[in-house]
Amino acid sequence: MTIPDxxxxxxxxxxxxxxxxxxxPTESADRSVPVTQRAIERIKExxxxxxxxxxxxxxxERELASDLGVSRSSMREAIRALTTLxxxxxxxxxxxxxxxLRPADLLETFSVLAEVSQGETLIEVLQVRRMLEPxxxxxxxxxxDDAQLRRxxxxxxxxxxxxxxxxxxxxxxxxADTVSADLTFHQAIVExxxxxxxxxxxxxxxxxxxxxxxxxxxxxxGITARLRExxxxxxxxxxxxxxxxxxxxxTMHVLExxxxxxxxxxxxxx
Numbered sequence: 001m002t003i004p005d006x007x008x009x010x011x012x013x014x015x016x017x018x019x020x021x022x023x024x025p026t027e028s029a030d031r032s033v034p035v036t037q038r039a040i041e042r043i044k045e046x047x048x049x050x051x052x053x054x055x056x057x058x059x060x061e062r063e064l065a066s067d068l069g070v071s072r073s074s075m076r077e078a079i080r081a082l083t084t085l086x087x088x089x090x091x092x093x094x095x096x097x098x099x100x101l102r103p104a105d106l107l108e109t110f111s112v113l114a115e116v117s118q119g120e121t122l123i124e125v126l127q128v129r130r131m132l133e134p135x136x137x138x139x140x141x142x143x144x145d146d147a148q149l150r151r152x153x154x155x156x157x158x159x160x161x162x163x164x165x166x167x168x169x170x171x172x173x174x175x176a177d178t179v180s181a182d183l184t185f186h187q188a189i190v191e192x193x194x195x196x197x198x199x200x201x202x203x204x205x206x207x208x209x210x211x212x213x214x215x216x217x218x219x220x221x222g223i224t225a226r227l228r229e230x231x232x233x234x235x236x237x238x239x240x241x242x243x244x245x246x247x248x249x250x251t252m253h254v255l256e257x258x259x260x261x262x263x264x265x266x267x268x269x270x
Contacts, residue, residue, distance in 0.1 A: 035070050039078035042068045047087070047098060058088070058096045085109065103200040110204035119265060122210070126258045129205050133186070134250040136202065140192040141238050141246035148192050149239055155185045156235050160228055175219075179212045185231060189238070214257055217264055230256055 065075040082088040086105040159181035230253035237245035
């Protein structure tokens with residue numbers, strides 16, 4: 001991710017602080033890279049190679065600026081950017097630390113993708129889900145234990161309790177619970193895989209706002225039964241611990257949502 005500088009020394013630190021130190025050949029070679037971005041990359045490199053570990057306190061801003069050969073203002077911007085990305089955290093009165101680097105924290109800003117996407121971009125998001133969700137569901141079918149399956153069954157019951165009617169005046173609270181349960185159902189499946197990175201990516205591709213739109217659209221068309229049947233089919237495959245059936249059921253579900261969205265977008269244009 002490229003973070004533009006918000007300070008005058010945006011591309012070259014031609015007049016760095018006295019604390020900046022001598023310019024090395026490596027630093028001269030990457031002068032075309034914005035200074036703040038260069039500082040960001042250097043800090044990330046130190047984390048990647050283990051020089052800085054999760055929970056470590058960073059040197060002071062002045063020390064880092066001198067060490068990396070950039071101005072303090074550029075270093076300040078770099079630290080701010082990495083804090084926004086969940087890589088660093090500022091502790092009041094204690095300095096700046098490397099976070100735990102949990103995937104869920106690092107990918108948190110990614111979640112805005114599904115929340116604000118529209119039109120063809122939203123279809124692209126669904127296409128990515130169609131690549132990931134079936135594989136995740138198949139893996140969950142192979143790994144799910146009895147307790148996890150019971151929890152999925154409870155979530156499915158919640159979903160059906162609120163989504164059992166296509167009537168426009170159906171209970172609003174129950175309907176909202178259906179939308180929430182739908183999101184939770186898919187999150188729980190991915191959590192069963194035990195892959196924290198996959199779970200974080202899945203969260204980024206999911207949206208409560210979009211889920212509500214899907215259920216509302218199906219209810220207005222009188223076809224919420226399709227969504228209920230999709231989820232029941234997925235659950236039965238998981239209960240049977242059948243990865244192939246789970247993969248097929250998840251694929252059918254995402255395709256159903258994708259087909260509905262394409263039709264909905266066409267209606268909007270018309």
